[in-house]
Amino acid sequence: MNIILINKEDFLSKNTVCISDSRLVHIRSVLKIQKGDSIHVGITNGSMGEAILTGRDENADFFSVNCSVPPPPPVPVTLVLALPRPKVLRRILQAIASLGIKHIILVHTFRVEKSYWQTPFLSATALREQLVSGLQQAKDTVLPEIQIEKRFRPFVEDRLPLILQNKRGYIAHPYTDSSLTICHNKASVLAIGPEGGFIPFEISLLEKAGMYSFSMGPRILKVETALSVLVSRFLPF
Incomplete structure (x- = not known):
């Protein structure tokens, strides 16, 4: 954890904050700061800076x-x-949060088991917990937006074309010969399927919506590995 996120409800006054939840364990057990010491903080969806410990009780x-x-x-x-x-x-x-992506659309596909949608990890509280963990790792404050789409075809045909306006669309697809050109700092939509990939019908729908299929090479990567490799192509440098 390289920054502590603070929320509006933590403020006692304009510049005074009280922390008394799980963040307190990290502050006391890991950072081990004492009165007068400072830590890196950020206001959720706001600016970053420092906080000086001014008081402590049990x-x-x-x-x-x-x-x-x-x-x-x-x-x-x-x-x-x-x-x-x-x-x-x-x-x-x-x-995803640590890499700096701010709009995530979770979709159902043919190779996604329907039981996955029943997981408690999709609750608003659980989603926020993981996103906050990523932000605190990367020293960021802006929470990503998560959009849930349980019906693939209506999403691709009805909503994806609007999302693609003024953006480039890319599909990570291991079974094509096309490669991905460098696209640093270009507004884009990136689609990554399950580890078995999108099925041909899904690829066809995505391409009709205006997206371009590309391959990362002959190796089939795990989703989290592919994600890190691909997002590096879009970093603003």
Whole structure:
């Protein structure tokens, strides 16, 4: 954890914050700060800065906060992601948040088991927990938006074309000969299927919506590995 996110409900006054939940364990057991010490903080969906420990009791720490530094720029990618296995989902959400993607669309595909949609990891609280973990790792404050699409065809035919307006669309597909050109800092939509890939019918629908299929080479990668490799192509440098 390289930054502590603070929320509006943590503020006692304009510049005074009280932390008394699970973040307190990290502050006391890992950071081990004492009165007068400072830590890196960020206001959720806001600016970043420092907080100085001004007081402490048995159940809470009190900080004076000064946040004026903007968060890092987002990666200009909308990620369309076939819903992963529940245990993998948590890791992937943390990775997505830490990489700087701010719009995630979780979709159902032929190779996604319907039971995946019943996982408690899709609750609003569980999703936020993983996203916050990724942001705190990467020193970012802006929570990604998550969109749930349980019906693939209506999403691709009715909503995806609007999302693609003024963006380039790419489909990670291991069974094509086309490669991905460098697209740094270009507004894009990136679709990544399950580990078995999208089926041909799904590829056809995505391409009709205006997306382009490409291959990363002969190796079949796990979703979390492919995600990290692909998003690096879109980083703003």
